[in-house]
Amino acid sequence: xxxxxxxxxxxxxxxxxxxxxxxGPGPRTAAALRAAAPALAVYAAVRALGLLALWATAHASGKxxxxxxxxxxxxxxxxxxxxxxxxxxxxxxxxALHSDLAFFPLLPALERGISEVTPLxxxxxxxxxxxxxxxxxxxxxxxxxxxxxGRRTGVVLAALWGVYPTAFVQSMAxxxxxxxxxAAWALYAVLRGRWLPAGALCVLAGLTRPSAAALxxxxxxxxxxxxxxxxxxxxxxxPLLRRNxxxxxxxxxxxxxxxxxxxxxxVREGSPFAxxxxxxxxxxxxxxxxxxxxxxAGLPLPAALGLxxxxxxxxxxxxxxxxxxxxxxxxxxxxxxxxxxxxxxGYFGSRPRLxxxxxxxxxxxxxxxxxxxxxxxxxxxxxxxRATATVAGADREVPPPPGAAERSPVLTTPxxxxxLTGSAQAAALTAPAVIVLAVLACASAVFGAWTLLxxxxx
Numbered sequence: 001x002x003x004x005x006x007x008x009x010x011x012x013x014x015x016x017x018x019x020x021x022x023x024g025p026g027p028r029t030a031a032a033l034r035a036a037a038p039a040l041a042v043y044a045a046v047r048a049l050g051l052l053a054l055w056a057t058a059h060a061s062g063k064x065x066x067x068x069x070x071x072x073x074x075x076x077x078x079x080x081x082x083x084x085x086x087x088x089x090x091x092x093x094x095x096a097l098h099s100d101l102a103f104f105p106l107l108p109a110l111e112r113g114i115s116e117v118t119p120l121x122x123x124x125x126x127x128x129x130x131x132x133x134x135x136x137x138x139x140x141x142x143x144x145x146x147x148x149x150g151r152r153t154g155v156v157l158a159a160l161w162g163v164y165p166t167a168f169v170q171s172m173a174x175x176x177x178x179x180x181x182x183a184a185w186a187l188y189a190v191l192r193g194r195w196l197p198a199g200a201l202c203v204l205a206g207l208t209r210p211s212a213a214a215l216x217x218x219x220x221x222x223x224x225x226x227x228x229x230x231x232x233x234x235x236x237x238x239p240l241l242r243r244n245x246x247x248x249x250x251x252x253x254x255x256x257x258x259x260x261x262x263x264x265x266x267v268r269e270g271s272p273f274a275x276x277x278x279x280x281x282x283x284x285x286x287x288x289x290x291x292x293x294x295x296x297a298g299l300p301l302p303a304a305l306g307l308x309x310x311x312x313x314x315x316x317x318x319x320x321x322x323x324x325x326x327x328x329x330x331x332x333x334x335x336x337x338x339x340x341x342x343x344x345x346g347y348f349g350s351r352p353r354l355x356x357x358x359x360x361x362x363x364x365x366x367x368x369x370x371x372x373x374x375x376x377x378x379x380x381x382x383x384x385x386r387a388t389a390t391v392a393g394a395d396r397e398v399p400p401p402p403g404a405a406e407r408s409p410v411l412t413t414p415x416x417x418x419x420l421t422g423s424a425q426a427a428a429l430t431a432p433a434v435i436v437l438a439v440l441a442c443a444s445a446v447f448g449a450w451t452l453l454x455x456x457x458x
Contacts, residue, residue, distance in 0.1 A: 038427045039142035039158040046162040046441040051171055053445035054452055070123035073457040075173040079122040082108035101265050101278045106207040107175050126173025133177035134170045140184025141359050147191050149367050151427040157366040163440040166353045168448025179209045180357040190329045195250030206257025214336030216254045222329040223251045284346045291345040320364035334360040372432040
C-alpha cells in the first residue's frame, strides 16, 4: 500500500494529492451514489424484508400494518404538531403532564410541508421522510465506514445498521433515521475536514432530537484537541486561530439548532429551564443511571442476568471501538450517545432505540465480517480490504508513514476518497458475510413484526 493511502488530513492543512475525481458537485454526487449503490441495495433489501414480515403477520392477525408504522406512539405526537402546531398537553391519571414541547420540530415541519404539496397524509409524509432518510443514513454510514476501513466494510456497516435489533423503527414515522442521516454525514464531513457543512448538519440535527448534544460534543472536543495539539507544537495564537477559522466557525454553528429550540420553549413557557422541565414531566430527566439500576433490581433473576449480559456486550463493543482506535469525533459521538441513552430516567424499553444512531458501535463487527474468507471473487476466497486508517494514523497491520508519530491523534483518516472510487469487487461481500447478514435480517424482521404488533411503544 502506498504512502498516499495512509496520509492524514488535519483541519487547516492543505488536502493531499488524490486520484483525479469527477469535477463539479453533480458528477461527484453521481460517482458517490454509484459507489454506494451496493450498500444502499443491501440496506433496502433488509428493510424490505422487515416490511414484508410485518405485512404478512399483520394481515394474518387482522391488523393494519400502516397504522403500526405511522399511527401510534410518537408518530401521533409528531403529526399533531404538524397539523396544529405546539400546544397540546395530555394529563395522565396520576396527574402528570405530557406536553408536545418534548418533541423537536424538524420532522413535523417536513411532514407538514410534504403533505401541503403532495396528496400524502401527514402519516404518509412521515413515512416518506423516514424511509428516504433511512437511505440517506445508510449512504452516510457507508461513507464513514468506507472512509475508515474500505468499501466492503462500508457496505457491511450499512447492512448491520439495517438489521439492528430495533431496526424496525427505521420503517416508522419516527426521527431515528432523520437524525442518523444528519449525524453520519456530519461525522463524514469532519473526517474530510469540512467543518462548515458539518456545523450546518449539526444545526439540523439539533432541530431533530435532543441527542444532537452528542454530535455537538464530538465536534467541540475534536476542535479543542486539535487546537491544543497545534498550540503545544509551538503555534502562535493568532495564526493558529486564523488557520483553523473554518473549524471554529463550524463548531460555533453546531449548537445553534438545539439552542434555538431550547430558547423557543423557554420563551413560550416563560421559564429559562422550561425545556428541561417538560422533559422531566415525561420522565426523561438525567438521573445518572439510578432508574436503570432500579429496573434491573426489580427483574426476576434470569431476566436481570440476561440484561446485565446485554449491557456487558454493549460495554465490550465500546471497548472494541476504543481499541480499534476510531477517530476522535466518531468515538466521542458514539460514547456520548450510549451514555445519554443509559443515564436517563425514561422508559427502559426505548433505550435500545435511543442507541440506534450510535452506528460506529457496529464498526468492529463490520470489519470482522468484511474480513471473512470465502465467497465470490478470487480463487480460494476474497480477503476484505485492510483498514487504512486509525486514530493513531495507521492500521495495526500496516506500518505508519514517516512522521506519523508526530501527527495529531485527533483526526486521522485516509486521504483517498473511497466513497467515490473503487472497483465493484472491492465492495462485494463474501459468502460467509452474506449468510451472517441474511440470518440477522430474518431475525430482525421477525422481531420487528412481533414488537410492532404488540401493545407497548418501541
